[in-house]
Amino acid sequence: MKIKKIKSWLFSLFTIFLLVSLTAIFQQSTAADDGYVGKDVCRACHQKSYDSYLKSTHSKVAIPGNPANRNSCESCHGPGLEHVQKAGAKGTGLITFDKKTDPEVKQAKCLSCHQDSSAVPFWDLSKHKVNGVSCSDCHSGHAGTKNNLKMAEPALCFTCHASIRAQANKQSHHPLKEGLMKCTQCHDQHGGSGPKMVKADTVNELCFKCHAEKRGPFMWEHPPVAENCLTCHVPHGSNHGKLLSSKPPLLCQSCHDATQHPGTIYTRFETSPGTAVSGKNRMIARGCLNCHTNIHGGNGPSVRGQRFVR
């Protein structure tokens, strides 16, 4: 009886061994048949890349459809058999996510999994796509950073948008370079129907999210303000205070003119050291805004409110 039991256990162990061996052989031959070699083969030469992949969300088994649940490295880079057979040679059909690879090829590979993501439904509307920017220009499949970004904002965006970087460095600016704001707080980098890829249908709708005190509605409106904040402001940076595109009184005079003091010429003589006998308080310090501060609209009484001085 005892011997029978032992024989039964030995038989079971042998069966397990046989089945496992057959499984391994079967998997290997299956992989070789469709060109996949498996992550262990990749790791043998690319240990550093593999270690960084382990830090990324792509390595999480818990996420259905993840590379970790499919062909690991080869899910993104393609089957590696030919690359291995040719002793690591290039030009074997593997996708490398660098500048030399066609952006359409790179983004097609990413979208083969991420097309069902709620983050990129309007990628086709994106200026990035139209201009040949692909996913891997900003994201890395190997990065252990938030959203797998290659670097933090705004430095990442500034690698292409150097003109915006120059504006953001000017003396009047949103706190981008101080790290207190990000480009993606205003812009949808993946595309949408808003102007200039902003996260809103209009510029004003976007600005009012943080500057709700300007939203009104006000009894006395200033129409160019109500229509578009960018009539007077440049959001990325300006040499002039309050992100203004031009400096009062000249900014205001480019619309208001001819009658009463809007049309008056304010020169060096109307500055503090100047000898003008009148009109200085329309030029010194904040110019027109010395009196007309409620320029975004207000509820002041009578003509005081109508002229934004109350």
Added chain:
Amino acid sequence: MLLSVFLFGLVSLSPAFAQEQEDKFSGEISAQGTLTHINGNEAKFNEYRDIRNGLYGDVKLKYDDNKYYVDFYSRNMFYDTQSYDLEGGKWGVFKFNINYNEIPHNFTYDAQTLYSGAGTANLTYPTHPPSTNTGAWNTFDYSTKRKNSGAGFKIDVLKPFFMDFSAAIDERAGIYPIGAAGTTPGGIALELPAPIDCRTDSINLLGGYVRNPLYISLGYFYSNFTNSNPNLSFRNPATNNTASVTDTYSLPPDNHYYKVNLKGALKLPLNSKFNIDLATASAKSDALLSNSYVADVAGGLRNITLSTPFFNGQVDTNNIATSVTSRPLSFLDAKLFLKYDDRKNKSDVITITDATQTPATFNNTLFNYRRVKYGTELGFQLPAKFYFLGTYNHSTISREREDIPDNRDDLFSAELRWKGVDFLAARIGYERLDRKAEFLPTDPTDIETFIRRFDAAGKIRDTYKANLDFFPTDNFSISLSYKHRETNYPDTILGLTGDKGDEFLIDVDYLINKRIRLFGSFDYERIRQDQFQRQSTGAVDPSLPPTPTNFNWTAAQKDENYSYSAGAEIFIVPEKLTLLVQYSYLQADDSVDYTYLLGANPLPAGRTQDNIDLSNWDGYKLSRFLIKLSYNVTKSLSVATGYVYEKYDYNDAQYDGYQYVPAVTGTNGAYLTGAYNNPSYESHVGFVTLSYRF
């Protein structure tokens, strides 16, 4: 036997799907000691910063057992720029985030005011006339701080359905400079320290379905703004105010806003996609209106009659955007789009009766607009790796506005790109905007006859762009770009008549033998804006012969700035000892060139066409030098030390010879507080940082 089959299953499955083990806990703790010395304006130096002598701490903690994860990141703990982010979730199931951060905005420290109560809604001074001795005035800081709190939750497990919820609170507090006319027109200017104490609460709900070929989502956004101070009361020193008459300045009223948004995208045959975005929104506010104001302080309050004491504001906006994108042929990308949006002002029309005005009865005007935009984009893949992109769009804006009711825009653009070789990308582009505006040739107020508001005036704008990216190796890249823009306003008689701008940029990055990284950039920009204006006592027509009191004049405003930066990152001992040295410089030289067009009439006494010009018009120089040495003692411990020098020199004609009280009456008169005055500074900051990773 059964056991062996079970064990077989376990063994054969586990190599395929076993999560490879990494450390569950990891993190980094940094402590930085900083020594700071600032000469000059500390508020400008710390405009959006909080750099001072002290100890700063950053903490990063990460937990990930490949099922659940939690990340915590804190920065500048307990300082004015502190931030805390907690994120986590269950992979593939849900995500959450909770965050808090502060944003300071410092304008001017040690501002001075004749008023007591700076920072409250009630400003007063004891006796009239107020003292012009600023040494006896009250001192305060112009500064505001935002405190943002937020939380969000996202569900992934119900794929293809998704849900996303977030909420945020934005609190702002501080003191901000505003201006009021003492009397109008022709009176003094008053700079008042206004209290900021407001809060914006918002929630965002998004739910939808996404699975190829369909995406559809429904979103709801709600924002509620509350202001603790709907008005600012102040004793007005204009004219004789011995009776301590109080004037009132209206501050932003409470308001709330909601938006409902439906978005969809559907993939179609021939590599096409249809997109749609529908939204409706409404903003409302309520305010108790003032039925009096102070016109002449000696006379007390001037009463007015209002058709209703309350103003109920409501502005509704609607947006429809549709587009079809397609790649019907392998060499052709196409896009057609149509966008409509409107603004309907449904606020109260308040009728005001003020016997001192002409006409005595008048009302507020509600501003509405409607905009339709449509267009197309066509991209062609050409031989020899050229790509051509052409776009056209047309938009019509109809406004209810007294001056320029309608605009029609035609925008054309063409761009040619080349990526014929692996190491180079080049592009050139051209864009033309042709804007037509309708206006009345004769207008009793003379506005539409002569004046063109530049935001709606007819204009022709030409933009030229060129870019070259050169990256011959993985470790060297250089980027050059140039842009020229020129705008003419052909219909404009009085106002902005033209502007012109050029910008040139260069960026270089070079890594030598993986030991030294050199980087640098240069940017040059110049902008010129020309205006044709008229000073008149009633003879508005600019074609009339000039007189000493009715004449035309011009202004040419020039902004010219350039910046450059250069640096080196030297890996003295790779992954062990690194030296970073960086210098950057930015200079802005802005000026205004005025010309009186007085004909044979002399210029006002003492003035010539040259000595009226302004050579310092928001001019400044900003230089910054950084040197930092980092040493990785072990894999876990690193230490860094460094020094930062910064110098900011500001020079502007509006603040030359600054006086708090240039005069007490008339249009030279003002009571100022020093807001934005003299922002120049020079700073030295030394730091030592210790970081521990685990």
